[in-house]
Amino acid sequence: MNSIGLDYLNQGKYSKSLEYCKKGYTLAEEIGLLIQQKDACQCLYDTYKIIGNGSKTLEYLEKLQIINDNLKAEETAKTLQQMEFEKQVLHDSIATAQRERLVAEAHQKEVQKKDKTRNIAIGSGLFFLLMAFSFFYRWRYVKRSRALLQVEKDKSENLLLNILPKEIAEELKQKGSAEARNFESTSILFTDFKGFTAASANLSAAQLVSEINICFKAFDQIIRKYQIEKIKTIGDAYMAAGGLPVPSDDSVKKTVLAALEMQDFIIKRKAANDRKNEFAFEMRVGIHTGSVVAGIVGVEKFQYDIWGDTVNTASRMESSGETGKVNISQTTYTILKDDPDFIFESRGRITVKGKGEMEMYFVDKIKNE
Numbered sequence: 530m531n532s533i534g535l536d537y538l539n540q541g542k543y544s545k546s547l548e549y550c551k552k553g554y555t556l557a558e559e560i561g562l563l564i565q566q567k568d569a570c571q572c573l574y575d576t577y578k579i580i581g582n583g584s585k586t587l588e589y590l591e592k593l594q595i596i597n598d599n600l601k602a603e604e605t606a607k608t609l610q611q612m613e614f615e616k617q618v619l620h621d622s623i624a625t626a627q628r629e630r631l632v633a634e635a636h637q638k639e640v641q642k643k644d645k646t647r648n649i650a651i652g653s654g655l656f657f658l659l660m661a662f663s664f665f666y667r668w669r670y671v672k673r674s675r676a677l678l679q680v681e682k683d684k685s686e687n688l689l690l691n692i693l694p695k696e697i698a699e700e701l702k703q704k705g706s707a708e709a710r711n712f713e714s715t716s717i718l719f720t721d722f723k724g725f726t727a728a729s730a731n732l733s734a735a736q737l738v739s740e741i742n743i744c745f746k747a748f749d750q751i752i753r754k755y756q757i758e759k760i761k762t763i764g765d766a767y768m769a770a771g772g773l774p775v776p777s778d779d780s781v782k783k784t785v786l787a788a789l790e791m792q793d794f795i796i797k798r799k800a801a802n803d804r805k806n807e808f809a810f811e812m813r814v815g816i817h818t819g820s821v822v823a824g825i826v827g828v829e830k831f832q833y834d835i836w837g838d839t840v841n842t843a844s845r846m847e848s849s850g851e852t853g854k855v856n857i858s859q860t861t862y863t864i865l866k867d868d869p870d871f872i873f874e875s876r877g878r879i880t881v882k883g884k885g886e887m888e889m890y891f892v893d894k895i896k897n898e
Contacts, residue, residue, distance in 0.1 A: 815846025
């Protein structure tokens with residue numbers, strides 16, 4: 530199906546290309562063939578990109594990224610399995626070398642007892658010279674093998690840490706599983722770009738994805754700076770959490786500082802792009818603090834995720850906020866209200882869908898004069 534769809538794509542018959550690539554994707558998904566899913570998604574992405582359907586292009590780009598992540602996870606598992614095999618080979622090689630050394634020593638003693646003649650002495654010398662060369666080359670082989678194993682191990686470690694938090698990855702490697710945990714004080718951060726749907730209609734898919742990628746890369750650097758855990762991205766929304774998987778006393782403050790720095794990045798980027806008459810996003814940010822449950826979902830496709838009413842409330846803080854501002858809940862405000870680094874603007878009680886009226890505050894850093 531995918532090859533037929535590609536042939537139609539190359540011929541410029543885009544409707545036929547979409548038809549066969551969609552069939553190929555559905556069949557591959559039912560059978561569970563990731564490579565074929567990837568080929569089908571690539572075909573659909575290329576076709577929608579050519580015909581200028583931005584939303585569909587983004588949709589299949591996201592699916593393509595998910596499939597690539599799954600392929601990387603499978604490759605990681607294969608690499609770990611190969612490492613274990615090579616480790617066993619190395620262990621057997623060392624054991625064989627030790628046995629050969631013991632045999633050689635026994636042989637030497639037996640020869641010395643039976644005959645101390647010059648010829649035997651010369652023979653023994655030649656024998657040990659050969660053994661020395663043998664051990665030297667074996668030692669060099671073992672050393673090289675260990676170095677190669679370490680390189681592969683480092684690659685696997687980096688792949689695993691790109692999917693899961695360090696602490697969870699360690700637990701998964703040691704136990705083969707990771708238990709879900711309750712966290713009593715976790716600050717959930719949500720961002721959302723204003724006018725994303727309209728922008729997806731007016732910009733090319735390449736422009737839209739490029740702008741999102743620039744923003745999300747900056748966000749990744751910011752949360753790494755403040756030691757906050759990135760949970761996931763959903764379309765144009767970015768979700769992170771402070772205080773897990775390792776709780777800390779200053780996680781609430783760090784989460785707010787990260788949010789302010791994200792907002793500052795977006796404001797400055799828009800100002801710079803406006804001067805060049807280029808598109809840039811405006812953004813809302815919301816934060817709520819409370820208890821959550823966090824853990825790994827899935828069996829073959831690992832994903833670290835969080836659940837609880839705190840997540841829903843944080844999302845409401847974002848949707849009830851304003852562009853250019855960081856909107857926080859009453860709970861987050863209560864924790865930080867005496868912090869001298871922040872100023873707060875009470876918004877009063879605002880009606881929130883599914884929650885009723887809730888106290889909200891805009892927060893900002895105190896500017897040094």
